[in-house]
Amino acid sequence: MSQKSIVLYLHVHQPFRVRHYSVFDSGLRSDYFDAEYHDRTSNERIMHKVAEKSYLATNARLLDLLHKHPGFKISLSITGTAIEQMKRWSPESLRSFQMLAQTGRVEIVGETYHHSLAFFYDRDEFIAQVDQHKNLIQDTFGQTPTAFRNTELAYNNDLAWWANEAGYKVILAEGWDPILDWRSPNFVYQPSYIDGNLKLLLKNYKLSDDIAFRFGDQSWAEWPLTADKFSHWLSESGDATNFNLFMDYETFGEHQWHESGIFDFLTHLPEIWLTNPEHDFKTVSETADSYPTVDRVDMPNVVTWADTERDLSAWVGNSMQQQALDAIYSIKDAVLNSGNQTLIDDWRKLQTSDHFYYMCTKWFNDGDIHAYFSPYDNPYDAFIAFMNAWQDMRLRSGDFR
Amino acid sequence: MLGWELPPHNSGGLGVACLQLSKSLSKLGAKIDFVVPYVGNEQFDFMNVIYAKLAHPAVISGVYDSATFYEGSSTLGKDIYSVEANYQKAIEKIVIETDFDIIHAHDWLTFRAALRARELSGKPLILHVHSIESDRAGGKHGNPLVHEIERMGLSIADRIVAVSELTKQKIVHEYGIPADKIVVAHNSLDLDFMEDLQGDNEYRLLSKLKQEGYRVVTNIGRLTIQKGLGGFLRAAQLVVEKQPKTIFLIIGSGDQKRELIELAASLGIARNVIFVDFQRGKRWRDAFAISDLFVMPSISEPFGLTPLEAAYYDTPSLISRQSGIAEVLQSCLKVDFWDIHKMADQIISFVSYDGLQSSLKYDLNRELSKLSWDKTAKTLLSTYKEHHQAVAI
Numbered sequence: 001m002s003q004k005s006i007v008l009y010l011h012v013h014q015p016f017r018v019r020h021y022s023v024f025d026s027g028l029r030s031d032y033f034d035a036e037y038h039d040r041t042s043n044e045r046i047m048h049k050v051a052e053k054s055y056l057a058t059n060a061r062l063l064d065l066l067h068k069h070p071g072f073k074i075s076l077s078i079t080g081t082a083i084e085q086m087k088r089w090s091p092e093s094l095r096s097f098q099m100l101a102q103t104g105r106v107e108i109v110g111e112t113y114h115h116s117l118a119f120f121y122d123r124d125e126f127i128a129q130v131d132q133h134k135n136l137i138q139d140t141f142g143q144t145p146t147a148f149r150n151t152e153l154a155y156n157n158d159l160a161w162w163a164n165e166a167g168y169k170v171i172l173a174e175g176w177d178p179i180l181d182w183r184s185p186n187f188v189y190q191p192s193y194i195d196g197n198l199k200l201l202l203k204n205y206k207l208s209d210d211i212a213f214r215f216g217d218q219s220w221a222e223w224p225l226t227a228d229k230f231s232h233w234l235s236e237s238g239d240a241t242n243f244n245l246f247m248d249y250e251t252f253g254e255h256q257w258h259e260s261g262i263f264d265f266l267t268h269l270p271e272i273w274l275t276n277p278e279h280d281f282k283t284v285s286e287t288a289d290s291y292p293t294v295d296r297v298d299m300p301n302v303v304t305w306a307d308t309e310r311d312l313s314a315w316v317g318n319s320m321q322q323q324a325l326d327a328i329y330s331i332k333d334a335v336l337n338s339g340n341q342t343l344i345d346d347w348r349k350l351q352t353s354d355h356f357y358y359m360c361t362k363w364f365n366d367g368d369i370h371a372y373f374s375p376y377d378n379p380y381d382a383f384i385a386f387m388n389a390w391q392d393m394r395l396r397s398g399d400f401r
Numbered sequence: 402m403l404g405w406e407l408p409p410h411n412s413g414g415l416g417v418a419c420l421q422l423s424k425s426l427s428k429l430g431a432k433i434d435f436v437v438p439y440v441g442n443e444q445f446d447f448m449n450v451i452y453a454k455l456a457h458p459a460v461i462s463g464v465y466d467s468a469t470f471y472e473g474s475s476t477l478g479k480d481i482y483s484v485e486a487n488y489q490k491a492i493e494k495i496v497i498e499t500d501f502d503i504i505h506a507h508d509w510l511t512f513r514a515a516l517r518a519r520e521l522s523g524k525p526l527i528l529h530v531h532s533i534e535s536d537r538a539g540g541k542h543g544n545p546l547v548h549e550i551e552r553m554g555l556s557i558a559d560r561i562v563a564v565s566e567l568t569k570q571k572i573v574h575e576y577g578i579p580a581d582k583i584v585v586a587h588n589s590l591d592l593d594f595m596e597d598l599q600g601d602n603e604y605r606l607l608s609k610l611k612q613e614g615y616r617v618v619t620n621i622g623r624l625t626i627q628k629g630l631g632g633f634l635r636a637a638q639l640v641v642e643k644q645p646k647t648i649f650l651i652i653g654s655g656d657q658k659r660e661l662i663e664l665a666a667s668l669g670i671a672r673n674v675i676f677v678d679f680q681r682g683k684r685w686r687d688a689f690a691i692s693d694l695f696v697m698p699s700i701s702e703p704f705g706l707t708p709l710e711a712a713y714y715d716t717p718s719l720i721s722r723q724s725g726i727a728e729v730l731q732s733c734l735k736v737d738f739w740d741i742h743k744m745a746d747q748i749i750s751f752v753s754y755d756g757l758q759s760s761l762k763y764d765l766n767r768e769l770s771k772l773s774w775d776k777t778a779k780t781l782l783s784t785y786k787e788h789h790q791a792v793a794i
Binding site: 020022023024318319324359361377378379380381383384 | 643731732734742743745747754756757759760761763764
C-alpha cells in the first residue's frame with residue numbers, strides 16, 4: 001500500500017451574458033448585460049437559480065465536511081465575473097465561499113479575472129486580467145494563488161513557460177490520452193522545456209466525468225455510482241499517488257440534480273475514503289509539493305478540457321467566432337487609452353469565452369441540441385447581439401474612423 | 402393519390418411537394434396512381450399519373466392560388482367550382498376502374514372527391530394538409546365554403562397528415578379535430594429535381610451594384626397578405642437607414658402588388674426596392690443566385706419550401722417563426738413576423754458581417770446535404786399500414 005490523495009478541484013464561473021442587444025440600441029444605450037429579469041439572458045436570474053440549486057446547497061455540505069473531517073481539502077477557482085455577480089445578486093453565496101476558505105483547507109486557484117482567451121490573443125491583456133484576478137482573490141479570500149489554470153484548461157508549453165516565469169508552483173491541464181500515451185494522469189508531472197519548479201497536474205477525465213457527466217445516467221453500466229464503489233476503484237489503482245478530479249463546480253446541484261443523489265455521494269466520499277490512514281485529500285499546490293515528479297510532458301498544441309476534440313474549436317472554430325474575437329481585440333488601444341474605467345470593464349466582460357461558445361455551430365444542426373448550452377435561440381443571434389454591443393463599445397471608445 | 406397539380410403545371414409548392422413525396426414513397430415500395438384534374442400526358446417512372454382531362458392546365462394552375470375570396474363572398478369562382486365538381490365525377494369513374502388500398506388526397510380542392518371515393522370504395526381516407534383556408538387568407542377568415550369543405554373532410558377522414566406542427570395546431574384549433582388524429586410529416590427538398598445555374602446571371606443591374614458593394618436581400622413568392630411583405634418593407638426602411646447599400650428584390654405577382662409598391666414609396670425607400678413579376682426557369686434560379694439573403698417574412702406559412710430552394714443556390718435565409726420550415730431548418734436566421742426591429746437587426750448584421758454570412762452558408766450547406774424525404778415517406782407508410790395491411794395505393 002502507498003499514500004494516495006484525492007485532488008478535488010472545482011471551477012466556479014458565470015459570464016455576463018449579453019442581452020438581445022439590437023443595432024438600434026447601439027449608440028443609444030450601453031446596458032449590454034442588463035436583460036429583463038425573466039429573459040433567458042438575465043444574469044441576475046441565472047445567478048439566483050444557480051445560487052439556490054448549487055452554490056448554497058453545495059457549500060453548506062462542503063463546510064460541514066471540512067468541520068467533520070480534518071483530512072478533507074479541496075481546491076477552487078472562482079472567476080472575477082462570478083464574484084462580481086455574487087456581490088451584486090447573491091452576497092450570501094460569496095460569504096459561503098469565504099467561510100470555506102477560512103477553514104484554511106481550501107486553496108483558491110489563479111486564472112484570468114474574465115475567463116477569457118486573452119492568452120492566445122494578447123499577452124499583455126492576459127497578464128492584466130490575471131493580476132486583476134489575483135488582487136480580487138487577495139481581497140476576497142486573503143490568499144495569493146500559487147496554482148494556475150487557464151480558461152477551459154486551455155494549455156500548451158507556452159503557457160507553462162509563462163506560469164513558471166510568473167512564479168506559480170503548479171499548473172492544471174487536461175490528461176488527454178494522445179498526450180499521455182502510456183502514462184497515467186495519477187502522478188505529478190513537469191512541463192517540458194521548463195527551467196524551474198513548476199509542476200503539472202493532469203485531470204483524470206475518466207474518473208472526473210464519472211462524477212460530472214455520468215453520475216445521473218441510469219443507462220450507464222456503473223449506475224448508481226456510490227462513494228464505496230468509487231473509493232474502491234481508487235484504492236485498487238496500483239502505485240498511483242494523486243487522483244485529479246477536476247470539474248465544474250455546478251456539477252453539484254446544477255448539472256447533476258439533487259435528486260440524482262450527487263450530494264449524498266459528496267458527503268460519503270470523504271467519510272469512506274479517509275477510513276484508510278494512507279488515504280487523504282490534498283489541494284493542488286500541496287499535491288505538487290508532496291509527490292515526486294515522474295516525467296516531463298510536452299504539449300506544443302493547445303489542449304483543453306472541452307468536448308471530444310479537446311481543442312479550442314468550440315470557441316474559435318467558425319467565421320463568426322473569428323470575426324468577433326478579432327473585433328474585440330482590435331479596439332484594445334482605443335478602449336485602454338480612453339481612461340474610461342466602465343468602458344474598460346465592459347470591454348473585458350465581452351472577452352469572456354462563453355460569448356464565443358454561444359456562437360459555436362459545431363453540433364448545432366447535428367440534431368444533438370443537448371450539447372449546446374446557450375441562452376440564445378441559435379448561434380447567429382448570439383453573434384448579432386455581441387457585434388451590436390461591440391459596435392456601441394467602438395463608438396464609446398472613439399474608435400470610429 | 403388525389404392531387405391538384407404536378408410539375409411542370411404547378412403554380413407553387415404544392416405540386417413540387419406531391420411529386421417529390423411520391424417519388425420517395427415509391428422508393429420504399431408504394432405503388433401510386435396520381436390523379437390530376439387537367440389535360441396532359443407527362444409520366445414519371447415512379448408513379449402512374451392519371452389525367453382527368455377536365456380543363457387545360459393553364460386554367461387549373463393559378464386557380465389554386467386565386468381561389469380564395471375574402472369575407473363578404475360566399476361562392477367560389479365559377480370556373481374553380483365547376484372544375485372541383487367535375488373532378489368529383491371523374492374520381493367516381495376512376496374509383497370503379499382502379500384497384501387500390503388507400504386514398505391519399507392533397508388539400509381542399511380534392512377533399513370532396515376523396516370523400517366520394519371513400520364512400521364508394523370503403524377504403525381508408527388520408528387527407529394531407531399543405532395549407533388551410535386561414536393560411537391562404539393571411540390571418541383573415543377566408544372563404545366560408547372552402548371552410549366548410551375543409552371542416553367536413555377533416556372530420557370524416559380516417560387520418561390527417563399535416564406538413565408541420567404549426568399546421569397541426571391550426572387544424573386542432575380551427576376545426577376542433579382531435580390532435581391524435583393528425584400526424585405531422587414535414588416536407589423536404591429532393592435535390593435531384595433542382596436545376597443548376599447556367600451562363601451569366603440575368604440580373605445584370607444587380608450584378609453591377611454588387612460589384613459596387615451593394616447587398617441584395619430578396620423575397621420570391623406571391624404578393625398576398627399571407628406572405629408578410631408589408632412588415633418586410635417596414636424592416637427594409639430601418640435597414641436602409643443604417644445600411645444604404647442594401648437592395649431589396651421582391652419577385653412575384655399577386656393582389657397586394659400595387660399596395661406594396663405604394664408602401665415602398667411612402668416609406669421613402671423606393672430607390673432601394675426592386676419589384677419584378679413572377680419568374681420561372683433561369684430567371685427564377687438566377688434570382689436566388691444573385692441574392693445575398695433570402696427573406697421569408699410570412700404571417701402564416703404551413704411549410705414554406707423556398708428557403709430550401711434558396712439554399713440550393715447557396716443563399717442563406719431569414720425566416721419567420723410562423724412557418725413550418727422553422728421547425729426543421731436550423732441554419733438560418735429566425736424572427737417572429739411582427740418583430741420588425743428584430744428582422745431589421747438581423748438583416749443589418751447579415752449585410753455588415755462576412756463572418757455571419759460565411760458561417761450561415763457553411764452550416765446551411767452541411768444541413769442541405771443531409772436533407773431527405775425519407776423520414777416523411779416512412780411516417781406516411783407507417784400511417785398507411787395502420788389502416789391497411791398492404792402498401793399498394
